[in-house]
Amino acid sequence: MIEHKETNNKYNTEMELRQKGEIFRLFNKIAYRYDITNRLLSLGRDAYWRRELVRQVKIEKEHDFFLLDLATGTGEVMKTFRDVFPDYGYLLGIDLSEGMIRAGMGKFNNEKQTCLFAVMDVMCQGIRSEKINVVTMAFGIRNVSKISSALREIYRVLKPGGQVLILEFGLPQKWLKRKIYLFYLRYILPYIGGVWTGCPSAYRYLSETICKFPSHEQFSLLLEEVGFTNTGWTEFNWGAVLLYTATKPKESR
Numbered sequence: 001m002i003e004h005k006e007t008n009n010k011y012n013t014e015m016e017l018r019q020k021g022e023i024f025r026l027f028n029k030i031a032y033r034y035d036i037t038n039r040l041l042s043l044g045r046d047a048y049w050r051r052e053l054v055r056q057v058k059i060e061k062e063h064d065f066f067l068l069d070l071a072t073g074t075g076e077v078m079k080t081f082r083d084v085f086p087d088y089g090y091l092l093g094i095d096l097s098e099g100m101i102r103a104g105m106g107k108f109n110n111e112k113q114t115c116l117f118a119v120m121d122v123m124c125q126g127i128r129s130e131k132i133n134v135v136t137m138a139f140g141i142r143n144v145s146k147i148s149s150a151l152r153e154i155y156r157v158l159k160p161g162g163q164v165l166i167l168e169f170g171l172p173q174k175w176l177k178r179k180i181y182l183f184y185l186r187y188i189l190p191y192i193g194g195v196w197t198g199c200p201s202a203y204r205y206l207s208e209t210i211c212k213f214p215s216h217e218q219f220s221l222l223l224e225e226v227g228f229t230n231t232g233w234t235e236f237n238w239g240a241v242l243l244y245t246a247t248k249p250k251e252s253r
């Protein structure tokens with residue numbers, strides 16, 4: 001169990017967590033307090049970021065509309081989407097952490113027919129090509145070791161003309177803001193997150209992966225290399241949070 005590994009200090013680096021496939025266990029462990037911890041650490045801004053993501057969905061409703069939310073966690077993106085678009089087709093959230101999914105399912109008690117969850121890897125194994133209108137992913141792409149492969153899978157499952165929206169942490173571009181934010185990431189976030197959830201390694205992992213994630217330009221290039229067009233990003237909180245958007249061309253390769 002993770003408690004044992006933490007006390008042995010064996011699994012604390014990002015690479016070890018990835019290699020050992022332990023990421024979802026970390027999330028299982030913090031699942032029961034995940035939403036409230038996010039509200040606390042972001043001072044309520046995380047709900048606003050997800051709402052902005054949903055506001056940028058540009059796909060028209062159609063009779064077999066499908067939204068796929070990757071690394072859905074407790075289903076917060078799907079919940080926000082349902083609040084804004086109550087009658088838009090089907091929503092499917094996939095995540096590796098059963099604990100996170102279980103914590104989210106209660107939010108959809110009245111919508112069990114149209115809001116579905118599955119324990120599955122973001123590599124989308126099992127989802128047929130060109131079936132999805134919109135793919136969303138909030139704070140999940142950082143956890144993926146092969147980002148380009150994940151983007152190729154997203155491209156594959158999207159219908160031509162479909163849209164991908166990815167919300168992710170980044171680092172502010174301006175020197176002073178970057179320094180302040182790095183201090184927060186390295187010393188304050190793991191402390192507060194650790195005390196609150198009892199799992200400091202989850203927050204050390206968060207800091208490490210944010211620092212290693214590609215820059216705004218690099219990530220947009222990755223999207224374009226896969227074949228996406230209309231790539232762009234919106235910055236929030238000094239550029240510490242980014243919303244990337246892109247479209248699969250109607251005439252796709």
Ligand SMILES: C[S@@+](CC[C@H](N)C(=O)[O-])C[C@H]1O[C@@H](n2cnc3c(N)ncnc32)[C@H](O)[C@@H]1O
Nearest residue numbers: 027071072073095096097100121122138139143
């Ligand atoms: C920071 S949480 C984000 C949850 C949610 N999207 C949100 O907006 O709060 C990251 C989620 O990614 C999931 N995850 C990590 N690696 C994954 C993978 N390879 N496949 C599916 N889910 C994964 C974790 O279990 C966790 O629930």
